[in-house]
Amino acid sequence: MFVITSKEMKELEKRTITDFDISEEILMERAGISVVQAIWNEYGEFSNKSFVIICGSGNNGGDGYVVARDLLNYTEAVRVISVGHPTTEVAKKNYERYLKHGGIVYTYSELGLEGASKIISEADIVVDALFGTGLNREINDEELTKLIEVMNLYSKCIVSVDIPSGVCADDGKIMGCAVQADLTVTFGLPKVGHFLFPGRELCGKLKIAKIGIPSLDMLTCDINKELITTEKLRLPNRPRWSNKGTYSQVIIIGGSNKYIGAPVLSALSALRSGASMVKVVSVSKVCQCAMSHDPALICVNIGEDFNVEKLEDFIATVSKDVVFVVGPGWDTQNSEEKLSIIKKLLLTSNTLIIDADGLNVLSQNIDLLREKNSSKSVILTPHPGEFSRLTKKSLEKVKQNYELVHEFSKEYGVITVLKDATSIVSDGKKIYFNITGNTSLSKAGSGDILSGLLAGLISQHLEPVEAVKTGVYVFGLAGEMVPVEGMNSAFSILNYIPEAFKRLRESK
Ligand SMILES: NC(=O)C1=CN([C@@H]2O[C@H](COP(=O)(O)OP(=O)(O)OC[C@H]3O[C@@H](n4cnc5c(N)ncnc54)[C@H](OP(=O)(O)O)[C@@H]3O)[C@@H](O)[C@H]2O)[C@@H](O)CC1
Ligand SMILES: Nc1ncnc2c1ncn2[C@@H]1O[C@H](COP(=O)(O)OP(=O)(O)O)[C@@H](O)[C@H]1O
Numbered sequence: 054m055f056v057i058t059s060k061e062m063k064e065l066e067k068r069t070i071t072d073f074d075i076s077e078e079i080l081m082e083r084a085g086i087s088v089v090q091a092i093w094n095e096y097g098e099f100s101n102k103s104f105v106i107i108c109g110s111g112n113n114g115g116d117g118y119v120v121a122r123d124l125l126n127y128t129e130a131v132r133v134i135s136v137g138h139p140t141t142e143v144a145k146k147n148y149e150r151y152l153k154h155g156g157i158v159y160t161y162s163e164l165g166l167e168g169a170s171k172i173i174s175e176a177d178i179v180v181d182a183l184f185g186t187g188l189n190r191e192i193n194d195e196e197l198t199k200l201i202e203v204m205n206l207y208s209k210c211i212v213s214v215d216i217p218s219g220v221c222a223d224d225g226k227i228m229g230c231a232v233q234a235d236l237t238v239t240f241g242l243p244k245v246g247h248f249l250f251p252g253r254e255l256c257g258k259l260k261i262a263k264i265g266i267p268s269l270d271m272l273t274c275d276i277n278k279e280l281i282t283t284e285k286l287r288l289p290n291r292p293r294w295s296n297k298g299t300y301s302q303v304i305i306i307g308g309s310n311k312y313i314g315a316p317v318l319s320a321l322s323a324l325r326s327g328a329s330m331v332k333v334v335s336v337s338k339v340c341q342c343a344m345s346h347d348p349a350l351i352c353v354n355i356g357e358d359f360n361v362e363k364l365e366d367f368i369a370t371v372s373k374d375v376v377f378v379v380g381p382g383w384d385t386q387n388s389e390e391k392l393s394i395i396k397k398l399l400l401t402s403n404t405l406i407i408d409a410d411g412l413n414v415l416s417q418n419i420d421l422l423r424e425k426n427s428s429k430s431v432i433l434t435p436h437p438g439e440f441s442r443l444t445k446k447s448l449e450k451v452k453q454n455y456e457l458v459h460e461f462s463k464e465y466g467v468i469t470v471l472k473d474a475t476s477i478v479s480d481g482k483k484i485y486f487n488i489t490g491n492t493s494l495s496k497a498g499s500g501d502i503l504s505g506l507l508a509g510l511i512s513q514h515l516e517p518v519e520a521v522k523t524g525v526y527v528f529g530l531a532g533e534m535v536p537v538e539g540m541n542s543a544f545s546i547l548n549y550i551p552e553a554f555k556r557l558r559e560s561k
């Protein structure tokens with residue numbers, strides 16, 4: 054499903070109006086009616102319910118007046134609190150139509166905070182039509198801030214029109230203060246702010262209503278952002294006649310005397326996602342740990358401590374179709390030598406996933422990425438801290454920064470997965486958002502499981518970007534299967550991976 058910014062939404066609206074002769078008035082009418090329908094579907098019939106609609110001065114408020122008018126068809130218990138007179142032609146028209154239908158409008162300036170609080174607390178459903186995609190600056194007006202606080206404090210239930218007021222549609226950030234909705238009804242296509250935190254949380258349940266905007270193909274509009282959903286995800290093909298030689302090997306280079314378990318988690322995860330042969334190349338202690346967890350793993354022991362020569366010798370023997378994961382549990386000691394290993398791996402034609410300390414080492418010379426074989430696929434899986442080190446930008450600047458993920462991927466010719474509660478993937482062409490998962494994944498070791506899972510999919514010949522999309526989605530699903538959210542070790546996620554794949558297969 055495509056995901057858009059407020060600017061892209063305005064462009065779609067403009068093309069719908071000019072190229073398809075569907076007026077702004079029709080769009081607003083359908084938007085308002087779709088909100089009423091969504092409320093009905095979610096909360097049941099209206100005869101015993103009371104409503105208050107809080108309308109701002111723009112078109113979001115205009116939608117609010119349509120909602121109010123349509124609700125009058127079902128109940129008299131409808132009131133509007135207007136925060137500023139409508140300023141656009143269509144909003145004005147719908148304000149007047151509502152009045153003509155006998156609608157009641159209170160102005161916030163006359164009611165004051167106390168009056169507004171009373172009305173809000175008495176209503177069963179508060180419809181938030183203050184600001185939508187036109188919010189263009191921080192909300193710093195004291196009276197408005199107090200109104201939003203009162204809405205959050207006293208409402209029994211809030212339905213936001215298009216997006217919770219105060220949430221920036223382009224990045225999900227709070228512009229001063231914001232409404233916490235129970236239900237949000239958006240129009241045409243979801244906006245980025247619906248999927249990035251805190252906006253994602255403030256939406257409550259999200260519904261996407263069709264309001265008559267033609268498909269993107271018809272509008273000849275190129276949108277480069279998508280939400281990862283099951284329909285388009287690819288699963289590995291495992292022909293009945295295949296044997297272990299049909300698939301590529303996965304080789305995990307990582308682990309240290311400090312972090313013994315991380316590469317083992319990656320290796321076990323690669324097996325769970327379908328890899329046929331998984332090797333762990335590491336120090337003795339890691340090999341012992343790997344063997345004790347699964348004797349089917351193959352260990353290449355490089356000695357008691359990190360040994361660059363042994364590692365180089367091993368890499369020189371590897372065939373072309375092997376998938377490498379480098380970094381889990383590596384630690385950052387001997388970083389110069391580790392950087393030289395990464396360089397060697399970049400010069401091979403093998404698909405390479407760089408994770409964890411592999412990324413921390415790489416951040417000392419990110420330009421190494423430019424030396425890679427141009428046809429080679431390199432996947433980087435940073436969490437925000439690692440991405441901040443890679444880009445030399447502050448944590449605050451990189452967090453949820455989908456444009457940066459896109460630019461970075463384009464500049465270095467890599468696929469980047471910025472892992473977080475909403476993960477962002479880019480191959481330098483498109484941007485994908487993943488919203489599966491929960492805090493059962495917020496655990497030390499869970500990133501290692503993801504890198505192994507991605508390698509397992511690539512070893513079964515999925516295209517790297519397809520493997521990443523499927524991998525992050527399935528990994529999230531596995532996290533959601535933990536019986537009590539958060540009451541688990543990352544290790545337990547491994548058990549849910551096959552079931553998560555099964556669920557994805559069945560849902561297609
Ligand atoms: N696109 C579509 O296809 C469709 C769009 N539709 C609907 O239109 C909505 C977008 O409408 P919109 O562009 O009129 O903007 P909206 O969100 O009402 O806010 C603008 C108003 O807020 C004000 N304002 C802004 N920031 C402020 C602040 N911090 N503090 C105080 N004031 C602030 C701003 O004032 P100004 O900047 O002029 O001073 C202006 O008055 C969209 O979300 C959807 O609901 C549907 O009808 C169906 C089709
Ligand atoms: N609240 C959450 N919701 C969804 N996914 C999450 C959440 N918290 C963490 N994750 C996922 O868990 C993984 C954590 O990886 P990472 O931070 O690298 O862990 P570690 O370094 O300990 O192995 C990432 O894929 C991230 O997207």
Ligand SMILES: [K+]
Pocket residue numbers: 113181182183184185213214215216217218
């Ligand atoms: K709103």
